[in-house]
Amino acid sequence: MLNISTSQTLPQVPKLITPLPGKRASELINRDNAVTSPSYTRDYPLVVARGQGCMIEDVDGNVFLDMTAGIAVTATGHCHPQVVEAIQYQSTQLVHMSGTDFYYAPMVDLAEKLAEKAPFPTPVTGSRAKVFFTNSGAESTECAIKLARYYTGRSRLIAFLGAFHGRTYGAMSLTGSKRVQRQGFGPLVPGVTHIPYGTHAGLDDLEEKLFTSIVPPDEVAAIMVEPIQGEGGYLVPEDGFLERIRSICDRYGILMIVDEVQAGMGRTGKLFAIEHWGIMPDMITLAKGIASGLPLGAVLSRPELMTWPPGSHATTFGGNPIACAAGKVTLDLLEGGLMENATQRGEELLLGLTQLSQRFDRLSLPRGKGLMIGIxxxxxxxxxxxxxxxxxxxxxxxxxxxxxxxxxxxIRFCPPLVISGEQIEVALKILxxxxxxxxxx
Structure with a gap:
């Protein structure tokens, strides 16, 4: 039994009290190695006990400043009290009834809020978007692939080198990040073509070479793109790149799917990163920060796209009532000041990293928006x-x-959006x- 107080407030700066990894951490790592899949990736021996805000405490009482947010997931910080309260209350009311077979308020509440905020055209009547809830980013990708193929009647897909959309088979087929994520798992889903990300030269090749030789554009259902590429290096595309994708899609009747799994939910200072470019996609995939750590994802589409019949696509756990309750509070907190904080703290981090790059030639200039910054x-x-x-x-x-x-x-900097200016300074000082x-x- 770990002797760790759940009520004690954690320090807001790192505090190391044992050599790393400590005794308890080493014991748990040995137990883990004996029973869990070797496919997991652990960069360093961190064994987490609890978190508050931007701070993590390990099982030996060491406290760390977290610039990862569980891979850009805990948008409102670890264990935000309002999120915890929503989870606790909902868990006393309803833990599960599959939303694909029945109805419950938390799922409808969150769907309405997401539909209202979706960057799609405002309809004369009806909703701005339709929502399908999932468990994860990979499942959101799978849903988007199926819907694009169903709606268009086309089979081919365009994705980008460096992209990461998940590790299930459809998502893995679109992913172009690391060889290890695909090697040994073929054959993959057919009909996917990868082109270079973020450059007009890649789009030139698509239109001038691929579309005229091996990829008939009238067979392409969708182009799937990250507005800022995540796993591929936190890369910001060239000016006009995303606008040009929209233009290509319009010209050939192709759907534009924007993967906002890592870049969305306020991380860049806007609810959806694509809003920085003022572009309206046809579909958006979400997950990670949508519910502050609970497993939840979503696909938002223009309402006229979701014409598939009952039973054609479903999920047992997607839109779980507890996760949706957390998601609703997460959205409220993002709009209540956390997106503004992401913008302000992101500017401070970008400036600090720029100064470090001028001081150390082993560091490139930083890039990114809000609190999604790479170097x-x-x-x-x-x-x-x-x-x-x-x-x-x-x-x-x-x-x-x-x-x-x-x-x-x-290195990616994707801290919880509650991070303070003082914590930014601490991170820069350690670096x-x-x-x-x-x-x-």
């Missing part, structure tokens, strides 16, 4: 350096800072200390 580690010749990136990730952990990698040699040691070596 690359470089070798002495200015090339991407994944070995140095991994070293920095591990060194940060042993100094009380939790970071994650992405792309070939990038600077590590880079100073790298330079001295």
């Amino acid at each position: 690359d580690l470089l070798d002495r010749e200015g090339n991407l350096d994944p070995v140095l990136r991994n070293y920095v990730l591990n060194e940060a952990f042993y100094r009380g800072l939790l970071l994650l990698g992405c792309g070939k040699a990038a 600077a200390e590590i880079l100073e040691e790298v330079v001295r070596r």
Whole structure:
């Protein structure tokens, strides 16, 4: 039994009291290794006991500043009291009744709020969007693929190199991030073509070469794109890139599906990242930050697209009443100030990282929007350096800072949206200390 108080407030800066990993952490890691899948990826030996806001406490009482948010999931911070209260109340009323077979208020409440906020055209009558609830981002991708093929009657799909849409078979077929995510699992879903992300040159090739040779555009159901590429490196596309995808889709009758699983739910300072470009897609996939840590995802579509009949697509747990209750409070908190905080703290983080890149030539210029910011580690010749990136990730952990990698040699900064300016300064200070040691070596 762990002797950890659940009521004690955690420090708001790192506090390490044992060597890492501590005794209890080492014991649990050994137990985990004996019984869990080796396919899991653990960058460093963190064994979490509890979290508050932007802080994580491990089983030995060490406290860390979390710049990962459980991979961009805990948008409102760990265990936000209003989210916890909503979960506790709903769990005393209704834990589960499948929303694909029955009705309950939490699911309708959240669907109405999401439909109202969807960046689709405002209809003369009726709803702005239709919503299908899922358990995860991968399941949202699967739903979007099926709906696009059903609505258009077409089979082909366009995705991007570096993209990550999940690890189930349809989602994996669209994913173009890392070889290990696809290797040994073929054959994959046919009809998917990958092109370079974020560049007009890639779109030139699509229209001038692929559409005229091996990918007839009138057979393409959808183009699926991340407004800011996540797993691929926190990459922001070239100006006009997303607008041009919209234009291509309009010209050839193709649906534009925007994957907002990581970039959405306020992370970039807007509810949906695509809003930064003023573009209206045809479908949006959501998950991660939608319910502050509970398993929930969603597909939003223009209402005229969801014409499939009852039984054609369903889910047992998607739209679970407890998860939807958490999602409704999450949306309220995002609109109640957390998106504004993401913008302000993101500007501070971007400025601080820019200053570090000017001070250390092993660091690229940062990129991103709001609290979705990436920066690359470089070798002495200015090339991407994944070995140095991994070293920095591990060194940060042993100094009380939790970071994650992405792309070939990038570090992603995706903290809870409740992060303070002081905590941004702490993270930058720890990163600077590590880079100073790298330079001295």
